[in-house]
Amino acid sequence: MNYDSFRAAWTYALRESRLRQIGLNATESLDLQDLDRTYKVYVEPLGGQDAPPFCVTATRSWTWDNLNTVRGTIRDENVLAEMLGRDQAEALVTEQPYVRVDIQLSASAPYDKALRLPSKAAWARWVHEIVERLDHVEPLLPEEILGERRMGTTDVLAWQDSPKITVVCNPTGELLLERVEVSAGQLITLPRLLESPDEDDRGPEAQLTDFFHRVRAALSAWMQAVDHLRPE
Numbered sequence: 001m002n003y004d005s006f007r008a009a010w011t012y013a014l015r016e017s018r019l020r021q022i023g024l025n026a027t028e029s030l031d032l033q034d035l036d037r038t039y040k041v042y043v044e045p046l047g048g049q050d051a052p053p054f055c056v057t058a059t060r061s062w063t064w065d066n067l068n069t070v071r072g073t074i075r076d077e078n079v080l081a082e083m084l085g086r087d088q089a090e091a092l093v094t095e096q097p098y099v100r101v102d103i104q105l106s107a108s109a110p111y112d113k114a115l116r117l118p119s120k121a122a123w124a125r126w127v128h129e130i131v132e133r134l135d136h137v138e139p140l141l142p143e144e145i146l147g148e149r150r151m152g153t154t155d156v157l158a159w160q161d162s163p164k165i166t167v168v169c170n171p172t173g174e175l176l177l178e179r180v181e182v183s184a185g186q187l188i189t190l191p192r193l194l195e196s197p198d199e200d201d202r203g204p205e206a207q208l209t210d211f212f213h214r215v216r217a218a219l220s221a222w223m224q225a226v227d228h229l230r231p232e
Contacts, residue, residue, distance in 0.1 A: 114176035
């Protein structure tokens with residue numbers, strides 16, 4: 001699978017999720033040093049913004065590294081032969097490539113109008129609700145990975161950070177709330193380009209559909225939870 005094919009699968013999954021993209025186009029960039037390509041898109045909750053005074057968005061991005069570019073162009077057997085020599089590569093079998101997909105949920109105060117910091121109790125309620133909902137009710141991560149993570153047995157296939165807050169200091173020295181966010185991500189496996197295709201190498205379409213479905217639900221939960229952070 002090459003970059004264009006994955007981007008097409010991503011775009012289709014986004015369209016099927018019915019989440020509204022912010023801006024006309026996604027942002028695509030090329031790192032001129034290592035030739036990695038990054039794709040980023042911003043979306044808002046299903047039904048639009050309904051969490052004043054906050055603006056709630058989700059940033060979704062992925063990076064297509066240069067090795068995936070090569071493996072999407074020539075067969076894995078030839079990649080190994082070029083890297084190790086044909087004799088050493090003959091008995092080796094490659095693993096499926098993957099793309100790291102990142103998601104960031106955020107709620108921002110109006111531009112240049114930071115809000116009063118929530119009380120310690122309000123912050124604790126918000127953190128408890130958002131962690132509980134993103135782990136059990138509208139999970140950002142696949143259920144099987146969440147179960148393994150709770151048992152401490154999961155491999156590094158997905159991750160989720162703790163909620164974070166961005167604070168600014170006004171000219172009088174008062175600390176104000178500018179933004180809250182939580183980040184997560186997972187690895188999306190890709191089919192290999194092999195001389196004899198492996199029937200177990202399925203495309204990323206089902207993984208992306210599930211990913212966008214979880215993000216849609218989690219973004220709605222995120223929007224509702226900011227009630228705890230509104231100024232009293």
